Amino acid sequence: GAVVSQHPSWVICKSGTSVKIECRSLDFQATTMFWYRQFPKQSLMLMATSNEGSKATYEQGVEKDKFLINHASLTLSTLTVTSAHPEDSSFYICSADPTSAGSYEQYFGPGTRLTVT
């Protein structure tokens, strides 16, 4: 089955530092990957759509200079939270959309829990 990994699974960082989260599709290629954020006891909110070889598309209200997304290959997208602050503490989940035609399902990574102190 299709597997998406995220690294790290959890991270604690100090306020003002930057954190990079990796999302990898392990056994399939993904032209498009998505980054979601989930605050405690809330739903998933789409932050941005990451397309291989092009700039990410950010949802309204998401700061593109704060949440840098790079989709360098068909199996890897990274999210960098720059100058993190405590309000950025959240659960970040990526999903990957298989390149193969006819596939409707997105495959989710296990998530990364970020705590900014």
Place this chain on the structure above:
Amino acid sequence: AQKITQTQPGMFVQEKEAVTLDCTYDTSDPSYGLFWYKQPSSGEMIFLIYQGSYDQQNATEGRYSLNFQKARKSANLVISASQLGDSAMYFCAMSTTGFQKLVFGTGTRLLVSP
């Protein structure tokens, strides 16, 4: 704009009984997909079932079935023979515009009791 509404913040069911989790949606796009995901306390999103807007029959996957009422714009999830391991958050979601990005509802927390 697309919107998913889940009006049940929490549901309780006894083991071995069936339970229905409600989901209504709103979209002007004639082509869309409806999904249900399970999120246990570990946080991972587990895909349960999918229904396409043009599918004539209700989707079924094992103990999960989707009651698709297109005219009412509802896509309720039915879990038959509940198990203790079904206790989790359940999210309804919709995709449009080429079946890409997902819009999620607020979720329903299901608690299965012995």
